[in-house]
Amino acid sequence: MVTVALPETIETAFDVQGLNIFYGAKQAINDIDLSIKKHEITALIGPSGCGKSTFLRSINRMNDDVPGFRAEGLIQYDDINLLTDNIDTVALRKEIGMVFQNPNPFPKSIAKNITQPLKEHGIRSKRKLTEQVETNLRRVGLWDEVRDRLDTSAYSLSGGQQQRLCIARALCIHPEVLLLDEPASALDPIATAKIEDLLLHLKDHYTIILVTHNLQQAARVADSTAFFYQGEVVEHTDTEQFFSNPKEKRSEDYISGRFG
Amino acid sequence: METNLRASERLVRKSRKLSLKNPERNGKIVVYTAAFLTVVATLAVTVFLAQRGLQSFYMSDINPLEFFTSTNWNPSGDNPTYGALIFIFGSLAVTLASAVIVAPLGIGAAIFMTEIAPSWGKKVLQPVIEILVGIPSVIYGYIGLTVLVPFIREQVGGSGYSLMAGIVVVSVMILPTVTTLSADALNRLPNGLRSSSYALGATRWQTIRRVLLPAAIPGLLTAVILGMARAIGEALAIQMVIGNTELLPGSLLDPTATMTTIITLNMGHTTFGSAENNVLWTLGLILLAISYLLVMAVRFLGARRKI
Amino acid sequence: MNRKLTDKLATLIFTLFAAVIVLVLAALLSYVLYLGIQQVSWDFLTSKSSNFRAGGGIQDQLFNSFYILLWTMIFTIPLGLAGGIYMAEYAEDNKLTAIIRVCIETLASLPSIVLGMFGLLVFVNTFDIGYSVLSGALTLTIFNMPIMIRTCENAIRSVSPQQKEAGLALGYTHWRTITTVLLPSAFPSILTGIILSCGLVFGEAAALLYSAGMTTPNLDFGNWNPFAETSPLNIMRPAETLSVHVWKVNSEGIIPDIRDVADGGAAVLVTANLIFNISARLLGSWIHRKLTSK
Ligand SMILES: Nc1ncnc2c1ncn2[C@@H]1O[C@H](COP(=O)(O)OP(=O)(O)OP(=O)(O)O)[C@@H](O)[C@H]1O
Numbered sequence: 026m027v028t029v030a031l032p033e034t035i036e037t038a039f040d041v042q043g044l045n046i047f048y049g050a051k052q053a054i055n056d057i058d059l060s061i062k063k064h065e066i067t068a069l070i071g072p073s074g075c076g077k078s079t080f081l082r083s084i085n086r087m088n089d090d091v092p093g094f095r096a097e098g099l100i101q102y103d104d105i106n107l108l109t110d111n112i113d114t115v116a117l118r119k120e121i122g123m124v125f126q127n128p129n130p131f132p133k134s135i136a137k138n139i140t141q142p143l144k145e146h147g148i149r150s151k152r153k154l155t156e157q158v159e160t161n162l163r164r165v166g167l168w169d170e171v172r173d174r175l176d177t178s179a180y181s182l183s184g185g186q187q188q189r190l191c192i193a194r195a196l197c198i199h200p201e202v203l204l205l206d207e208p209a210s211a212l213d214p215i216a217t218a219k220i221e222d223l224l225l226h227l228k229d230h231y232t233i234i235l236v237t238h239n240l241q242q243a244a245r246v247a248d249s250t251a252f253f254y255q256g257e258v259v260e261h262t263d264t265e266q267f268f269s270n271p272k273e274k275r276s277e278d279y280i281s282g283r284f285g
Numbered sequence: 286m287e288t289n290l291r292a293s294e295r296l297v298r299k300s301r302k303l304s305l306k307n308p309e310r311n312g313k314i315v316v317y318t319a320a321f322l323t324v325v326a327t328l329a330v331t332v333f334l335a336q337r338g339l340q341s342f343y344m345s346d347i348n349p350l351e352f353f354t355s356t357n358w359n360p361s362g363d364n365p366t367y368g369a370l371i372f373i374f375g376s377l378a379v380t381l382a383s384a385v386i387v388a389p390l391g392i393g394a395a396i397f398m399t400e401i402a403p404s405w406g407k408k409v410l411q412p413v414i415e416i417l418v419g420i421p422s423v424i425y426g427y428i429g430l431t432v433l434v435p436f437i438r439e440q441v442g443g444s445g446y447s448l449m450a451g452i453v454v455v456s457v458m459i460l461p462t463v464t465t466l467s468a469d470a471l472n473r474l475p476n477g478l479r480s481s482s483y484a485l486g487a488t489r490w491q492t493i494r495r496v497l498l499p500a501a502i503p504g505l506l507t508a509v510i511l512g513m514a515r516a517i518g519e520a521l522a523i524q525m526v527i528g529n530t531e532l533l534p535g536s537l538l539d540p541t542a543t544m545t546t547i548i549t550l551n552m553g554h555t556t557f558g559s560a561e562n563n564v565l566w567t568l569g570l571i572l573l574a575i576s577y578l579l580v581m582a583v584r585f586l587g588a589r590r591k592i
Numbered sequence: 593m594n595r596k597l598t599d600k601l602a603t604l605i606f607t608l609f610a611a612v613i614v615l616v617l618a619a620l621l622s623y624v625l626y627l628g629i630q631q632v633s634w635d636f637l638t639s640k641s642s643n644f645r646a647g648g649g650i651q652d653q654l655f656n657s658f659y660i661l662l663w664t665m666i667f668t669i670p671l672g673l674a675g676g677i678y679m680a681e682y683a684e685d686n687k688l689t690a691i692i693r694v695c696i697e698t699l700a701s702l703p704s705i706v707l708g709m710f711g712l713l714v715f716v717n718t719f720d721i722g723y724s725v726l727s728g729a730l731t732l733t734i735f736n737m738p739i740m741i742r743t744c745e746n747a748i749r750s751v752s753p754q755q756k757e758a759g760l761a762l763g764y765t766h767w768r769t770i771t772t773v774l775l776p777s778a779f780p781s782i783l784t785g786i787i788l789s790c791g792l793v794f795g796e797a798a799a800l801l802y803s804a805g806m807t808t809p810n811l812d813f814g815n816w817n818p819f820a821e822t823s824p825l826n827i828m829r830p831a832e833t834l835s836v837h838v839w840k841v842n843s844e845g846i847i848p849d850i851r852d853v854a855d856g857g858a859a860v861l862v863t864a865n866l867i868f869n870i871s872a873r874l875l876g877s878w879i880h881r882k883l884t885s886k
């Protein structure tokens with residue numbers, strides 16, 4: 026177990042080395058190395074089943090309860106390895122937020138979707154809570170759309186609005202990192218564009234890892250792109266470089282739609 | 286979040302202070318205790334019933350062989366005899382006969398609900414039948430007593446109080462149970478089974494008989510077994526119509542008794558610890574053992590269903 | 593035989609089965625209600641029963657039924673919730689869980705007369721509580737607990753896993769995720785299950801014969817001191833419930849108006865059961881709609 030190796034530069038958020046992940050006997054991630062920069066958007070792309078979600082969910086330890094799940098290697102974050110047993114997953118997940126493929130707001134009012142997590146993390150003051158509802162809904166550009174109906178059920182929102190609410194909900198507890206697993210795949214192009222816009226705004230303050238099947242999306246928003254294939258990272262470079270001039274044959278094939 | 290703490294200080298679990306106010310741990314304790322209570326309750330029921338139920342044999346010196354094989358029930362005579370075969374027979378007769386009557390009816394109705402009129406079946410029939418499952422058994426007994434018994438007396442013969450009345454009442458009572466559980470079993474079948482059979486040009490009946498029924502057999506059997514569990518355990522509804530004579534019935538029209546009815550009637554006016562009271566506990570123990578057997582059968586079928 | 597014809601025939605037979613079942617059962621229920629309604633009056637509901645004279649009512653029995661139901665639910669709901677949470681969220685796939693499951697299934701399929709015997713042996717005799725509201729409620733708790741555990745387990749399991757993920761990903765602890773995310777979402781089904789089981793408990797008789805007893809002291813509805821001998825609230829007094837009363841009147845009653853009391857009591861019992869059943873369904877789907885849509 027490596028704990029001494031500090032990240033190469035301060036600019037690195039996650040330094041992944043020799044990561045292996047198994048579901049029972051099946052290996053889902055095969056000895057990958059990957060360095061993810063702070064305050065950038067890193068896109069993870071690759072064909073279905075190549076291990077993108079698996080990797081993402083091992084960062085905030087969401088797979089801990091999956092029977093047979095086992096992760097070995099190093100995910101260096103600041104001065105710790107996130108895979109060690111003594112990580113406080115509750116604190117970790119507060120610091121590393123996650124947004125899922127399908128919008129999953131709580132079946133409560135729009136406002137409560139923001140206030141409940143805040144209360145859960147100790148904020149009691151009414152004034153502060155109301156204020157936070159507005160701040161966070163503004164951040165995701167939802168405030169003007171819903172300010173008159175904060176007390177209606179979150180399920181009355183459209184899919185895209187729900188997803189932005191989920192992002193606001195993840196942001197309200199002040200994470201440092203946002204993990205997004207295909208956040209726009211269930212949305213129409215207009216809602217998708219809104220989310221992409223939002224991500225570009227957020228990256229100044231957050232480190233963002235974005236799993237997507239939409240190559241244009243990766244090209245539009247990501248600073249760097251990592252191409253996963255069968256549990257390995259085939260190539261990880263600057264997004265522009267990746268799409269215009271991939272080094273690997275398999276990357277090129279994937280971009281040009283020859284498989285996957 | 287501006288913070289000067291390193292991740293090792295923020296994100297590594299500190300050794301928790303021992304505090305009574307740890308909801309995470311307290312919740313776990315409560316929840317484990319409740320789960321454990323089910324085991325305690327089951328063990329308690331088993332141990333207490335076994336302890337009392339076996340006293341017939343080692344305290345009251347009743348010969349087990351006689352108990353299980355003799356129909357000679359005369360606990361209050363000068364030379365008391367405790368042959369319980371009448372009651373065991375009565376219980377088994379009621380249970381098996383009602384299962385034989387109800388199985389085709391219940392499964393047939395379930396097929397109607399799921400295969401023939403699925404939308405209507407789901408919206409109307411299913412809720413109605415589920416409501417009937419919850420009707421108290423004394424109601425079934427009361428209807429048996431006021432409608433069925435006089436009907437048998439006038440139309441068929443005898444006093445009306447009879448094994449037949451018991452069987453009919455129990456059948457009516459377990460019919461809704463068997464029907465809903467069978468419908469559940471049929472509903473659980475993957476839809477692909479149906480569509481692939483129809484795609485091959487099979488008629489509905491062929492699909493039901495050759496594809497659906499075979500696939501649903503473990504579930505349907507489970508439904509019938511759970512119905513039987515209800516039948517063998519039913520006390521009051523049967524007691525109200527079966528006549529309660531301690532005799533082996535010569536025909537369906539004769540009155541008789543079951544394990545549950547004799548317990549119901551005699552528990553109140555026999556002295557705790559007397560031989561006559563002990564045999565009631567033995568019958569209770571037999572009912573408990575049958576429950577265990579039926580649970581095992583259901584689990585066995587459940588395991589087969591997963592394959 | 594012509595396969596089209598067989599198919600038609602089969603369809604006909606199944607339809608017939610369903611029709612017969614529904615007709616028979618519907619006829620039975622209407623019969624009970626029809627006969628009973630004529631006997632049920634305000635007076636019948638609010639006057640005391642009589643052991644040998646005509647004209648008795650069912651006031652005490654009705655009260656006892658609700659009172660025992662109340663205590664049973666006070667015991668069962670927490671136990672059922674906790675057990676259901678255990679089964680849905682904590683039980684690992686191991687021997688212990690298998691054992692607990694067998695126990696729950698065994699308790700659920702135990703004949704109620706056998707449970708009544710256990711109540712007699714343990715609560716009435718060994719703990720020396722006597723024939724009482726408390727003994728009855730404890731016995732019915734064993735009867736109802738497996739049902740509640742299953743209801744709660746299924747309700748929690750049917751909450752979408754994405755809700756649970758939402759909670760965990762926001763840094764809720766497992767326990768807080770259960771109490772603030774899973775339980776509120778499972779609430780409509782749990783409530784439906786609770787009310788449905790109220791119906792079952794309310795109608796149960798065999799388990800109560802030798803635990804709550806078949807008599808009631810002369811209740812004084814002006815005395816609400818729970819320790820007074822004749823107070824309705826006293827939990828240490830014997831309490832014949834309505835369904836026990838219906839059984840007793842039918843099978844060993846000596847009052848001249850057996851049929852009237854039996855008809856009326858049965859109708860009240862069925863009505864209560866229908867109210868529990870129908871309100872459970874309506875309430876459950878109403879709350880569900882309120883929570884999940886506009
Ligand atoms: N809970 C699980 N148990 C067992 N195997 C799993 C589990 N989750 C994922 N896998 C396997 O791990 C591999 C990687 O899955 P993963 O979900 O990470 O893929 P993905 O790249 O996110 O795919 P997609 O683009 O379809 O979301 C797949 O082969 C999958 O079958």
Ligand SMILES: [Mg+2]
Binds near residue numbers: 077078079206
């Ligand atoms: Mg995925």
